[in-house]
Amino acid sequence: MQPELQLNSQSAQLALAQNKVLRNTYMMLSLTMIPTVIGAWMGLSLNFAFMAQHPVIAMIGMLAVMFGLFYGIQANRNNSLGVILLLGVTFLFGLMLGPILQTALHFRNGAQLIGMAAGGTGVIFFTLAGIATVTKKDFSFMGKFLFIGLVMLVIASLANVFFQVPAASLAISAIAIMIFSGYILYDVSRIVNGGETNYVMATLALYLDIYNIFVNLLNLLMAFSGNRD
Numbered sequence: 001m002q003p004e005l006q007l008n009s010q011s012a013q014l015a016l017a018q019n020k021v022l023r024n025t026y027m028m029l030s031l032t033m034i035p036t037v038i039g040a041w042m043g044l045s046l047n048f049a050f051m052a053q054h055p056v057i058a059m060i061g062m063l064a065v066m067f068g069l070f071y072g073i074q075a076n077r078n079n080s081l082g083v084i085l086l087l088g089v090t091f092l093f094g095l096m097l098g099p100i101l102q103t104a105l106h107f108r109n110g111a112q113l114i115g116m117a118a119g120g121t122g123v124i125f126f127t128l129a130g131i132a133t134v135t136k137k138d139f140s141f142m143g144k145f146l147f148i149g150l151v152m153l154v155i156a157s158l159a160n161v162f163f164q165v166p167a168a169s170l171a172i173s174a175i176a177i178m179i180f181s182g183y184i185l186y187d188v189s190r191i192v193n194g195g196e197t198n199y200v201m202a203t204l205a206l207y208l209d210i211y212n213i214f215v216n217l218l219n220l221l222m223a224f225s226g227n228r229d
Helices: 002-043 049-053 055-075 080-096 098-104 110-135 140-163 166-192 199-225
Strands: none
Touching: 002 080, 002 098, 002 166, 002 199, 049 055, 055 080, 055 140, 055 199, 080 098, 080 199, 098 110, 098 199, 110 166, 110 199, 140 166, 166 199
16 A cells, blocks of 8 residues: 555645646746736837838847747746746737737727737637646647647748738738647646646746737738728
C-alpha cells in the first residue's frame, strides 16, 4: 500500500502544481490587458503613415523588435524581469493596434465593430479554454499541424503585402482565426497536462492567440459589417 499512497501523493502534488500554473497564467493574462489598452489608446493618436508607405520595412522592424523581446522573456522567464518584459511586449502590441483601430473608427459603427470583435474573441477564448480545462484532453497532437499552418499563414501574409489582394486578406484572416483558436486548445492543454510549467511563457502564448484572433476578427467584421455612410 505504501507505494500506492506515495504515487497518489505525487499525483496530487502534480495536479496542484498544474492548477497553480493555470491560475497564475489567467491572473497574468488579465494583467496584460492593462498595458495593451493603454498602448491601444496611445496608438489611436499616433501617425502610422510610415508603416503604410513602407509596409515591408515596418514589418521587418517590428518582427526584429518583437523576437528580441520574446528572447528576453524566454531568458528571464523565472524572474521578475521576465514579467516586466512581458508587460512591455503587451504595451507594444497595444500600440500596434493603432492602425486597425483608426481604420475601424472611420466607420460609422466602428466602436460597435471593435466591441463585437472583443466580445467574439472573449467567447472563443473562454469556450475553447473551458473545453481544454474541463476535459483535460491532450491536444499536443495538434502542434505540428498548427505550426505548419502558421508558417504558411506568415508566408501568405508576406506575399499579400506585395500583391494587396482584398479577397486574399479576408481568407488569411479567416484562416488565422482558425489556427489561433486551435492554438488556444493546444496551449491551455499543455498547461493542464503539465507540458508548460512556467506561467510567464504560458501567458505569452495565450496572449498572442487572443491578440491575433481579435485583430483578424475585427478585419473580417470591418469587411462585412462596416458602415461608411
